[in-house]
Amino acid sequence: VRTLKLAVIPGDGIGPEVVGEALKALDAAVRGTDLVIEQTPYSLGAARYLETGDVLTDDDLAAIKQHDAILLGAVGGTPGDPRLAGANIERGLLLKLRFELDHYVNLRPTVLHPGVVSPLSNPGEVDFVVVREGTEGPYVGNGGAIRTGTPAEVANEVSVNTAYGVERVVRYAFAAASARPRKKLTLVHKTNVLVFAGSLWKRTVDAVAAEFPEVAVDYLHVDAATIFFVTDPARFDVIVTDNLFGDILTDLAGAISGGIGLAASGNINPDGRFPSMFEPVHGSAPDIAGKGIADPTAAILSVALLLRHLGEADAAAGVERAVAADIAERGDATRSTSQVGDAIAARIGSLD
Amino acid sequence: VRTLKLAVIPGDGIGPEVVGEALKALDAAVRGTDLVIEQTPYSLGAARYLETGDVLTDDDLAAIKQHDAILLGAVGGTPGDPRLAGANIERGLLLKLRFELDHYVNLRPTVLHPGVVSPLSNPGEVDFVVVREGTEGPYVGNGGAIRTGTPAEVANEVSVNTAYGVERVVRYAFAAASARPRKKLTLVHKTNVLVFAGSLWKRTVDAVAAEFPEVAVDYLHVDAATIFFVTDPARFDVIVTDNLFGDILTDLAGAISGGIGLAASGNINPDGRFPSMFEPVHGSAPDIAGKGIADPTAAILSVALLLRHLGEADAAAGVERAVAADIAERGDATRSTSQVGDAIAARIGSLD
Ligand SMILES: CC(C)[C@H](C(=O)O)[C@@H](O)C(=O)O
Numbered sequence: 048v049r050t051l052k053l054a055v056i057p058g059d060g061i062g063p064e065v066v067g068e069a070l071k072a073l074d075a076a077v078r079g080t081d082l083v084i085e086q087t088p089y090s091l092g093a094a095r096y097l098e099t100g101d102v103l104t105d106d107d108l109a110a111i112k113q114h115d116a117i118l119l120g121a122v123g124g125t126p127g128d129p130r131l132a133g134a135n136i137e138r139g140l141l142l143k144l145r146f147e148l149d150h151y152v153n154l155r156p157t158v159l160h161p162g163v164v165s166p167l168s169n170p171g172e173v174d175f176v177v178v179r180e181g182t183e184g185p186y187v188g189n190g191g192a193i194r195t196g197t198p199a200e201v202a203n204e205v206s207v208n209t210a211y212g213v214e215r216v217v218r219y220a221f222a223a224a225s226a227r228p229r230k231k232l233t234l235v236h237k238t239n240v241l242v243f244a245g246s247l248w249k250r251t252v253d254a255v256a257a258e259f260p261e262v263a264v265d266y267l268h269v270d271a272a273t274i275f276f277v278t279d280p281a282r283f284d285v286i287v288t289d290n291l292f293g294d295i296l297t298d299l300a301g302a303i304s305g306g307i308g309l310a311a312s313g314n315i316n317p318d319g320r321f322p323s324m325f326e327p328v329h330g331s332a333p334d335i336a337g338k339g340i341a342d343p344t345a346a347i348l349s350v351a352l353l354l355r356h357l358g359e360a361d362a363a364a365g366v367e368r369a370v371a372a373d374i375a376e377r378g379d380a381t382r383s384t385s386q387v388g389d390a391i392a393a394r395i396g397s398l399d
Numbered sequence: 400v401r402t403l404k405l406a407v408i409p410g411d412g413i414g415p416e417v418v419g420e421a422l423k424a425l426d427a428a429v430r431g432t433d434l435v436i437e438q439t440p441y442s443l444g445a446a447r448y449l450e451t452g453d454v455l456t457d458d459d460l461a462a463i464k465q466h467d468a469i470l471l472g473a474v475g476g477t478p479g480d481p482r483l484a485g486a487n488i489e490r491g492l493l494l495k496l497r498f499e500l501d502h503y504v505n506l507r508p509t510v511l512h513p514g515v516v517s518p519l520s521n522p523g524e525v526d527f528v529v530v531r532e533g534t535e536g537p538y539v540g541n542g543g544a545i546r547t548g549t550p551a552e553v554a555n556e557v558s559v560n561t562a563y564g565v566e567r568v569v570r571y572a573f574a575a576a577s578a579r580p581r582k583k584l585t586l587v588h589k590t591n592v593l594v595f596a597g598s599l600w601k602r603t604v605d606a607v608a609a610e611f612p613e614v615a616v617d618y619l620h621v622d623a624a625t626i627f628f629v630t631d632p633a634r635f636d637v638i639v640t641d642n643l644f645g646d647i648l649t650d651l652a653g654a655i656s657g658g659i660g661l662a663a664s665g666n667i668n669p670d671g672r673f674p675s676m677f678e679p680v681h682g683s684a685p686d687i688a689g690k691g692i693a694d695p696t697a698a699i700l701s702v703a704l705l706l707r708h709l710g711e712a713d714a715a716a717g718v719e720r721a722v723a724a725d726i727a728e729r730g731d732a733t734r735s736t737s738q739v740g741d742a743i744a745a746r747i748g749s750l751d
Pocket residue numbers: 137138141142294328591592622
């Protein structure tokens with residue numbers, strides 16, 4: 048038996064609801080394997096902050112680091128809640144975990160499943176993955192302001208890009224492209240305006256490309272890329288891009304492939320020095336929290352990414368097949384969060 | 400008679416072709432008004448650079464400043480042309496003009512015209528305008544790199560945002576929203592990550608909102624905004640956003656409303672200290688240049704923005720009506736650039 052220590056961060060809003068279903072799927076997926084999941088829940092997010100004033104303590108972080116992987120639901124309170132005005136849960140918790148655990152690959156696959164209605168009338172076969180850099184760019188928190196609140200205020204944000212940081216994620220993206228049937232990689236940036244960062248990204252892609260002659264390389268400015276996301280998303284295979292462009296493009300990717308209720312993501316530390324973290328792309332959706340109507344599919348697909356990351360490719364594929372089968376038969380019927388979770392969990396295993 | 404001094408920059412690729420048609424429309428639109436257009440052509444762009452090595456000289460700039468307005472086609476050579484490797488025509492010409500002429504409002508209307516096919520199956524009534532800041536943000540050129548080309552390279556880009564710069568564009572956007580029937584303004588930013596710049600934008604919108612109580616104010620993170628662009632673009636009326644987010648969103652806006660072949664833009668200096676510049680959102684498209692097949696509609700609609708900016712609202716509306724009528728009857732017939740231009744010019748006036 049192989050014991051996997053899983054830190055579970057249900058979080059806020061619909062987070063606990065979808066995580067509950069994701070764990071059902073995980074249970075079903077590991078049944079019959081030699082994997083044993085040892086779960087430790089961590090109460091983190093807006094609710095915890097309101098109770099204790101803590102966003103993420105050093106002790107929390109140290110404890111989480113002891114795990115093999117992390118499953119996160121969603122974090123964030125009700126927008127505009129005055130009690131949260133001082134806390135930035137996103138920066139202090141979600142981004143802090145990504146940075147402290149060196150999640151330099153933010154992996155976001157996009158598949159338009161048969162049976163899912165896209166807002167595009169003619170999407171074609173959408174099956175691509177965005178490899179979003181996770182530890183640099185405008186996300187580093189190197190901003191600052193002077194004369195705040197006066198007419199002479201200046202507020203700056205610095206995007207930091209290093210050869211070290213860009214090369215490792217670009218290499219990961221090439222390897223991912225090489226392992227896929229179409230073997231195509233598109234760099235998305237804005238090299239004509241962000242000339243220093245853009246030049247580093249472009250040169251790095253050109254250099255690493257030499258190691259992967261089988262991969263066809265393409266480049267698009269981020270603005271042009273959004274056009275192709277709606278006119279010809281089938282052209283994409285692997286996209287590699289910076290932290291902010293990746294954030295924007297993956298929400299758009301979720302939207303064209305049936306909504307972020309289906310979009311899974313992995314915050315990955317490929318070195319294995321730190322636990323990787325798997326989470327749905329959607330947020331905590333406080334407006335529908337507690338009603339049992341949130342779609343747990345994105346959280347369940349995040350479990351598939353988790354299993355694949357841990358080397359359990361068969362179990363991962365089993366979860367994905369079960370989800371695909373469930374989606375294909377969804378139709379218009381309204382099901383509760385747990386009905387969807389139960390249906391998918393029941394299929395896992397029975398489809399093998 | 401009122402004489403208007405117009406600097407014309409046809410530029411590269413399809414630029415000269417579409418500008419030719421735009422000038423036909425302008426001629427037709429001012430016929431019967433008291434406006435006389437005095438045109439001066441400026442040869443600027445990749446072709447000029449290849450000939451002379453100049454991108455934009457001080458003399459060019461001084462001469463252009465003497466005009467009342469600028470009409471630009473598109474600039475930029477063939478991607479990858481080694482002779483252009485040293486020149487950044489976009490930064491050195493297009494962005495230099497926007498910055499030197501203090502074009503702090505980059506106005507980009509998006510209308511889904513009847514008869515135009517959107518890639519969205521159910522777009523609804525799309526009619527919004529993006530007010531993109533034009534002189535700040537990550538476009539300021541405050542980037543830099545150290546140890547370039549080594550494994551220890553660091554490449555930074557700085558987004559600069561000032562109360563001065565944000566307030567003036569936000570005020571313009573509120574005035575624009577107030578003048579429209581729906582009176583709605585959406586700020587798009589990424590306040591949860593770009594906390595300093597985001598805070599400045601948010602506080603500024605909140606402060607200016609007090610002066611425009613009739614305008615309903617909304618906020619979206621840029622990633623979420625892209626979702627609504629494909630699931631419910633009809634929700635937008637006026638969007639105000641920073642230079643980079645505006646760049647990305649307006650290409651997406653062009654795509655959902657039938658392609659950037661129809662998207663016009665104005666780079667506006669509302670103070671009137673410098674000439675404003677009107678240009679299609681599309682680029683120079685070297686691949687189809689010289690074939691007479693480029694769609695001149697975006698350039699012609701840019702003329703409408705130019706006329707409105709100069710106080711000729713009736714003439715502007717005449718151009719827009721002629722374009723709308725032409726678009727409504729387009730069907731599948733292939734027409735050349737000049738056939739489209741002639742057809743629209745013929746309608747201008749005859750529709751009044
Ligand atoms: C919540 C926010 C900080 C986060 C991001 O910007 O990365 C989210 O949008 C995401 O994509 O995971």
